[in-house]
Amino acid sequence: MRTEAICVVFLVVLAMIGIAVSVGVSDSTVSPATIYVPDDHETIQWAVDNATAGDTIIVRDGTYPENVKVNIERLTINSENGSDHTIVVAPGGANDHVLKVTADHVSIKGLTVKDAKGKNEAGFYIYAGLYIDAHHCNITDNKAMNNAYGFFLSDSTKNTLKNNIASDNLGDNIYLNHSDSNTISDNTVVKSSSRNGIRLWHSHGNTVCSNVASNNQNGIRLDYSPNNILEKNDAQSNILNGILLNASNNNTLIYNIAKLNDGAGISLVSSDNSVLTQNTASANNELGISLYTSSYCTLTGNVMDGNYYNFGVSGSGINHVNHSIATSNLVDGKPIYYWVDQHDQEIPKDAGFVGVVLSSNITVKDLTLTNNSVGVMLAYSVNSSIENVRTSNNFNGIALYTSINNTLINNTNSNNVEGIFMDSSSFNYLALNTNLHNNDGISMDSSSLNNLEMNRNLNNERGISMYSSNDNLLSRNINLYNEDGISMDSSNNNSLEMNTNSKNGWGIFMFSSNDNILNWNINLNNRRGFALNVSDYNILTRNNISNNNWTGISIANSRNNIIFLNNFINNSRDAYPFNSTTLWNYPFEINYTYNGANHRNYMGNYWDEYIRDTGSSGLIPPQDSDGNGIGDRQPYHSIGIDMAYYPLMKPFEYYTIYAA
Template sequence: MALVAIGCGIVVNAVASDSTVSSAVIYVPDDYATIQGAVNNAAEGDTIIVRDGTYPESVKVNKRLTIRSENGPANTIVVGKPNDHVLSVTADHVSIKGLTVKNATGYNRVGMYVHANYCNITDNTALNNPYGFFLSESNKNTLINNIASDNLGDGIYLNYSNSNTISNNTVLKSSYRSGIRLYSSHNNTVRNNNVSNNTYGIRLSGSHNNTIEKNNVQSSTYDGFYLFYSNDNSFVDNTASQNNYDGFFINASYNNTLINNVANANNYDGFGLELVNNHTLINNRVNSNNKSGISLTSSNRNLLEGNVASLNTEMGFYLLSSASNSLAGNKASANKKVGIQLEKSGNSTLTDNMMEENYYNFGVTGDSLPYFYHDIDASNRVDGKPIYYWIDQQEREIPKDAGFVGIIDSLNITARDLTLTKNSVGLLLAYSVGTWIKNVTVSNTDDGISSLASSYSIIANNNISNNDWGINMLSSDYNFLFENTITKNQLGILLGYSNNNTLQRNNISNNWEGLSLLNSRDNLVFTNNFINSSAHSTNSATIWNSVLEMTYIYNGERYTNFMGNYWPKYIREDLGSFINQDTDGDGIGDALTPYTLPTGLGTDKDYYPLMQPYENYIYVIADE
C-alpha cells in the first residue's frame, strides 16, 4: 500500500504496486500433474519447476512465467501431441530452461515455438521435430546453450524476428533445412554456435544488419554459410570447414563485411560471391578448398584485403566477369591452378599482393580491351619478382627483373632479356602496336606469349618451352616471328583469326602440335624446322614457302630457289630403301613431290620443302 497526504489528513491508497506481490514456486508433478496444469493455474511472474520425467503433452505458455527443469534436459522430456507444437510461448518475458522438447508431428510443427518478446530460452534440447526452435515475429529474445538435433527442418529459425541473440547453441542433423536460418530478420546476433551436419549451416535470406560471429559450421550438405538478398551483415571470426559446397556463399547481396573468418577443406570455394557488390573481405584465411579460395562472379566494387589463400585445388583468388574490385595485401600460395586470376574482369586495382609457389601465379584473360584495363602496380609480386602491367605507354622498355609482363594498349614497347615462368600467361600483349619481344625465356605457363589484337610486333630469338601453348596469337596481324626456339609445348604456335604474319627460321620441335592455323589468311611460313611437331590448318589460306627466290649455300654449293620448311616426315624410306626427293641436290624437295600437311583437306602444301634443318642453309645476299 501507499500513504498519500491530502490536505491535513492521511488516506490509504488501495492500489498496490506489482513489486509488493511475491511470485510463487510451483512444482510439477507435486502441485499439478502436468506442466500445462501448472501454467493454467500460475500467476504472472511465478516459477514452475518440472521434476524428472517424461510429460506427454503440448504446452502453451500465455503469461509471463519461468519454467525450468529440476535436473536438466536429459531428465525432463516433453513429448508433443499429434499435429501441435510441443511447447509454444505467446507471452513476453518468459524464461524456459532445461527441457527437452521432442517428437512434434504435423506440418510446420515445432519443438519450441516463440511468438513473443524479451524471452530467455536456455539449456533446452529440441529433438526429432519438424522444426527445432522457431521464433516468429519475435524481438529481443535470447537463445543460449540450447541443442537442436535430428529435426527435419531448421534447427533454429528466425522468421520476421529482430534484435535477438542466438549464442552458444549446438545445432546438428537438420535433415532438409538449415542449422540456423534467418528469414526477413534484422539486427540479430548469432554468436559462438556449433553447427554441423545440416543441409545448410547458417542461412540468411532477406535479412539485414545482423552480426554473425565466432560460429563453427562444418559438414553441411550444401553451403556452410549462405546469404541471399541479405545486406549490411557482419561476419567475424567464423569457421566453415568440410562443407559439401562453399564454405561461404553470398548471392545477390550488398555491403556485407567478412573479417577474420576461416574457410578450410570445403568441396567448392572457400568464399563464393555471385552477383554481389560493395563487400569487404579482410584477413580471412581460405585453405585446401576443392575449388577456389575466394571466387567473385559478376560482382563489382568489392574490397579484398589481407586475405590468405593457400593449397586450394583451383585458384587462390578468382574474379570472373567482375569489375572495379580492389585487391590489396593478399597472399596466394601453393594453389594448384592460379594464385590470382582475372577473367573477363575490368578495372581492378591490385596493390601489394604476393603470389608464390602456385602452379601458375598470376593471370589476366579476356576478349575485349575493357577486360585488360586494370591498375596493377609493381608492388604486386610473383615468386618475389614484380609485375609490370603497363597500359597506354609509349617508347619504354620493361625492367629486367620482371616476373610477369602485361603490355596493354601501348606503342613501341620493348621486352628483352627476361625470364618469365609459372604464370597463366608469361608475357601478355593486348591491343598494342610495334612491340619488340627479344631474348625472352618463357616456361611453365599456360600461354608463353599471348598476343590479342596486336600488330606489327617483332617476336625474335625467344626460348619458349614447356608451356601449354607457346605463342598464342588471336586477331593479330602483320607480326614477325623470327628465330624463336619453341619446344616441348602442347601447342607450339596458334594463329587464330590472324592474317599477314610471317614465321621464319623458328625451331619448332617436340611439341604435341607445332603450328595450328584457324580462320587465318595470307600468313607466310618458311624456313622453319618442324621436328616431331605437326602443323594443322583449318579454314585458312597459308603460304608455306618464300614468295621470292632466296640465295643460299648448301653443302658448299651456291643455289637460288624458293624455300619452304623442314619436315622430317618428308624424308622417307620405302621398304628399307631411301627415296631421293632432291634429284638436283640443291637441298630443296622436287616440285613434283611437295610436302602435303597431314591434316586439313590436303590443300596445304609446301612445294619447296627443305631436305635438312634450316641451320644447314647459309643465306647470302643475291649480288654477293
C-alpha cells in the same frame, strides 16, 4: 449524515490512490524472465511459445530432437555449457529447419544444430541448421553440422554471425541469399565438399572477415553480390578455389590468405572494379590470383608464390585487360610490370610478369619469366619488340591480343601450353624463336598478315598451329618431333614455303582450309607427310615428300586441289586419296628446261615407285622416248591413284621452270 458522507468519499479516494500506486509499482518492477529448459519447459519450442520479448532461454545440457521456430523479438537463447553439450537435432524425417528465426533482435549462442537434411516437395535439399529471415540478430558460438545448409540468411540485414562452426553440410556452410549489411566474422567453415564454405548470392554491403574456410568446394564464393568487404579470411585446401567472385562488382579483398587450393587462390570472373590489397595466394594448383573477363580492377601489394601459375589476366575485350596493377604485387618475389597507356619505354630487368596494354614502342628484352598465365602479354599494343626473352611453365609464353606491327625475335619458350600465341593480331614479325616442349610452339587464332620465318619448333604437340587465320606467310621454319609440324584449321590464303617438317606425326595437316599455296617444303621421316581434309583449291608444288612411314599425302573429302612438281620418294605409300577430286598435274602447259633442252608440256609429280617399276607388274617399264622428262606411260597407277598424268622422270629439281 454529512460527516459520514465525507468519510465515505475520503475512503473511496484513498482506495483509488492505492490502486493506482499498486499498479504503478507493479509495472515498474516487471523484468525479462529467464526460462530454463527442461526445468521450466520440457522443449525449447515450448519455452519460446511461453516467452515474451526480452526473455532469456537457458538450455541445459542434452540432446533435443525438435524443429524450433523463433518468432519472439529480442529473445535470447543460450546453452548452459556450450555447443558441445547442447545439441538440437532435427527429428527423423522432418522436412524443416532445426532453428528458424523470423523475429528481429534475436540472439542465439552455444547450440549445435544438426541433421536437417529433408527434402522439399520438389525433391531438393533446402533446409538449414539455423535459418534466419530477420534483422539485427546475433548468432555466436554455434555449430551447424550434417544439414543441407549450415547457416542460411534469407532477405536479412544487419545480423552478426560470429565464432560459429559449420561443417559437413551438404550445401553451403554459411549462405546469404538477398541479404545485406551483415557481418560474418571469425567463423570456421569446413568440409562442404559439394558446395561452398561461405556463399553470398545477390547480397551486398556485407563484411566477411577473419573466417577460416577449408575443405569446401570453394572457400568463399560471391555471385551477383557487389560492395562487400572480404578481409583477413583464411581460405585453404578447398576442392576448387579459395575465394571466387562471379559477376560481383566493387568488392574489396584485403589481407586474405588463399593457399593449397586445388583451383585458384583468388579468382575473379566477370567482376569489375574490384580492389585487391595485400592478399597472399600461395601453393595453389591453378592460379594464385586470376582476373577473367573482369575490368578496371586495382591490385596493390599482393603476394603470389609457389602456385602452378601465379598470376593471370584474360578476357575477350579491351576492358578485360584494363587494370591498375602496381609493381608492389609480387610473383615468386619478382614485381609485376603491368603497363597501360605507356609509350617509348623498356621493361625493367627484374620483371616477374609483363603486361603491356594500349601501349606503343615498348621494349621487352633479356628477361626470364616463369609460372604465370602468360610471361609477356601485349594487348591492343603496337610497334613494340620482344627480344631474347625466355619463358617456361606458363600457359602462354608470349601472347599477343589484337596487337599490330610488333616484332618477336630470338625468344625461347619451353614447357608452356602455347609458346607464342596470337589472337586477332596482324602484321607481326616472328623470327628466330625457339619453341620446345609446348602444346603449341606458335599458335594463331583469327590472326592475319603475319610473317613467321626461321623459327624452330621441337617436341611440341603442334609446331605451328593456325585457326581461322588468313593471309599469313610461313617460311623457313623448322618443325621437328611434333605431333603436327604445321596444323591449319579453317585458315585460307596462306603461303607456306621452304619449311622443314621432319619426324612429326603429320608434316603439314590441313582441315577445312582453302586457297593456300604450299611450295618448297620438305616433309620427310614423318608418319604422314601431308594431310588435306575437307580442304579445297589448294596448290602444292615443289615439295619434297620423302621417307614417311604411312603415307606421303593423305587427301579426304577435298575438292579441286592441284598437286604438281613434287617429289614422292621412298614413302610407305605415296598417296591415299579418299572421296576427293585431285588434279595431279598443272592444268596448263609449262615452259621448262630439262637436260639442257627447252620444252613445253604439262607437268605432274615425281613418283619413285613409277621409276622403280621395271616391268614386274606386266606394264612397260617407264620410258621417255622424246627426252622431255615426262614418262611415256600414262596415267601412273598406284594404290589409290588412278589418274596421275605426266609423271616426271626425275625429281623436280632437274627441271628449270620458266613460265606456265
